[in-house]
Amino acid sequence: MQLHKRDVVEAATTLLDSYGIADLTMRRLARELDVSPGALYWHFANKQQLLGAVADRILESVDDVPGSWSDRIARICGRLRDALLSHTDGAELVSASFAAGQSKAMTLILTRLTNAAADAGVDAAHAGLAARTVVYYVLGFTADEQSRLQWDAAGAELPEEQSVLTEDPSARFAFGLALLVAGISARSPRVL
């Protein structure tokens, strides 16, 4: 039976959701699919490429959105956060793939945020940096939120003020984005 790339990515995503990123290895994945590790390397030269494909699968729901530049930043980042939280260790996996330059979907998200910053009036030399600043905030915030959600789910005892249940994470997330949007506005020469 032929092994399709898409099936490998689906199996890897299932493995991630069930056991977390530490157990997502080429060896384990081959065992799940009942194939030799060599069959996986036919599709993915190394683990980084596999993680990149899983990252792109996780980010499928983060599509393009219409609206003003600030609406687009808020909505793209909201979808990005939702997508990361929908999979075990999603923030960690996507961060690693982004750092390794292996996620096409993250490159596309960065381009859309760069365009939004440019539409805000940020000059071409800095629009990409502004977009990266937004992405780092989203990844940092969501990694923190997901850690606490997963520890809560695992029944770990955390200091009470750390429990995500005691605060409204969506409102906190939106506040940080509003701060970044205000910063982008302030740095743009165009009056909105």
Added chain:
Amino acid sequence: MQLHKRDVVEAATTLLDSYGIADLTMRRLARELDVSPGALYWHFANKQQLLGAVADRILESVDDVPGSWSDRIARICGRLRDALLSHTDGAELVSASFAAGQSKAMTLILTRLTNAAADAGVDAAHAGLAARTVVYYVLGFTADEQSRLQWDAAGAELPEEQSVLTEDPSARFAFGLALLVAGISARSPRVL
């Protein structure tokens, strides 16, 4: 011979720097110190507490700084980034400890950034959120930077545009901070 808490933290930090966070386990640490795992649990109830102590050790150099509120934000965050980059997997370890509420040093850094935001004129209800936004940016940026530095050091092949050597990470880091400072300024009722 009595096992001092400080010696355990030093040995854990050495283990981290040599082998990374994945190999920093209570069992491995006990073996390095030539004690039983029980001797470690006398000082640390669980691994999260140990990681919190290592995080505090890593962050020792991030002390208080004088200056205007925006200078303080820039300098505290610059020292935080330097400290995280000084230890293998520093960003990942400190992020995890921060999420678990186990790092006293991160709590102190958050308080200092909150005070800086309050001095900028951000109201009390939002100064803490502004400080967290800044912290998430620093953690997200530095985790990304450290991943690429460590892959470069390990000789991993990354797409050329991902190599930290091709860009000036300190200037990029400073740009994002300036954006956040502009956002905090814009949200503050006080004219600076």
